[in-house]
Amino acid sequence: MITIDAMMVCLDLSDIDEKLVTFARSMCERLPVKKVYFVHNIKTSELSEDFRETFGDVDLSQEVEANIADIVAECFAGGCDHEILVSEEPNTEVMMADLVKRFNIKLTVLGKRMSNKSTGALGTKLLRILPCSVLVFPETANLxxxxxxxxxxxxxxxxxxxxxxxxxxxxxxxxxxxxxxxxxxxxxxxxxxxxxxxxxxxxxxxxxxxxxxxxxxxxxxxxxxxxxxxxxxxxxxxxxxxxxxxxxxxxxxxxxxxxxxxxxxxxxxxxxxxxxxxxxxxxxxxxxxxx
Missing domain, CATH: 3.40.50.620 (HUPs)
Incomplete structure (x- = not known):
């Protein structure tokens, strides 16, 4: 029997996030999943100077977490125990690999856009570095x-x-x-x-x-x-x-x-x-x- 003690869902604040969260809920409805971690990393090094000048010292992590919380509230209703984790690290794949080890993640759900929209470089890195099984969910996939x-x-x-x-x-x-x-x-x-x-x-x-x-x-x-x-x-x-x-x-x-x-x-x-x-x-x- 397949049981998943902990599952990580990687979000990137794009339009695929809602589908990933909905898919995670459907997995919780059909399989014994104890806890889901919704994860996003803010690479502050990639923020432009224009952004910093316009928004100043805004608490970006808090804003991102609130955004994800809204999606989870709408698309994960009835799901299992869950937690939202937003970090600010220079290396996203290393940060996520650390989370897998820290929380004993058994399965990571990773969204994938079509090749004309994304190079998929981060996804390939995650596949190579994450010490757990990975479920890749394309944006065109059926739930x-x-x-x-x-x-x-x-x-x-x-x-x-x-x-x-x-x-x-x-x-x-x-x-x-x-x-x-x-x-x-x-x-x-x-x-x-x-x-x-x-x-x-x-x-x-x-x-x-x-x-x-x-x-x-x-x-x-x-x-x-x-x-x-x-x-x-x-x-x-x-x-x-x-x-x-x-x-x-x-x-x-x-x-x-x-x-x-x-x-x-x-x-x-x-x-x-x-x-x-x-x-x-x-x-x-x-x-x-x-x-």
Whole structure:
């Protein structure tokens, strides 16, 4: 059973904040979430001289907190216990990583605007530095979740993400499908037949799925789809699958071979984050990796 003792929601005072707060409330309604921290950092070093001259010694933190409190009062009514944290630190990602450690945050909810509106640089930094799982919520995402796609590569991290997806599916009555993208050693064509190579690759991957199902009986009946990369990256194939079928949530297990999470994000999560997908992306670290 999935329980979240503490969840952090990162706000940036943009029009996506209301949607993030509403999404946080829906999570509290459907999952056991004990406490939510709504967080914003004011980078005072970026305030222009014009601002300082116009507003002088205004207590900006108090004004920002009041603004967030209004949004929370309107969009989080009926949610769980919560707290608003506004800070003034030069480095936002380090400040948020400290909060994760201080309050034992299990999940961070991070908003994402489309690429034509934002570079996503801060989000990428947060993905690399936050010592917890991250749920990326695009501005175009739907609040209602009915189906999950769990993309796996058979690593321990991806199996952890898959097991979380299954628990989430069972708790909330969601549809779940597993996806694996396989690649062929094209450097050996035409020495070997492409048709035979595809057949052999499918046979090997299907064997891996059978072994996985034996080790984790709870996923034995979950349908899975095998997709050949065929000249595209794994992230591109996952993105195409999302467009092909109707899913409401994508779950990926973050790499865990390196003991420092910030050095083990992996190219697939990074590439998917930088793509304009319109469903939430849950990037999962296991507790073992975090520790």
């Amino acid at each position: 209602h979740i009915e189906s999950i796609l769990a993309a796996i590569d058979f690593s321990d991290a991806s199996v952890h993400g898959l097991r979380l997806s299954k628990s989430l599916s069972d708790q909330l009555g969601l549809k779940l499908e597993i996806m694996h993208v396989y690649k062929l050693p094209t450097q050996y064509f035409p020495l070997i037949s492409e048709e035979k190579a595809i057949k052999k690759a499918v046979e090997v991957v299907s064997g891996k799925f059978k072994d996985l199902q034996k080790r984790h009986n709870e996923i034995a009946d979950v349908p899975y789809v095998l997709v050949r990369a065929a000249g595209k990256s794994t992230a591109e194939r996952i993105c195409l699958q999302l467009r092909k079928k109707k899913y409401d949530l994508l779950v990926l297990g973050l790499k865990g071979n390196n003991p420092i999470p910030s050095l083990s994000l992996g190219s697939v999560p990074t590439n998917l984050y930088n793509m304009d997908i319109d469903i939430p992306l849950w990037l999962v670290y296991s507790e073992k990796v975090i520790k």
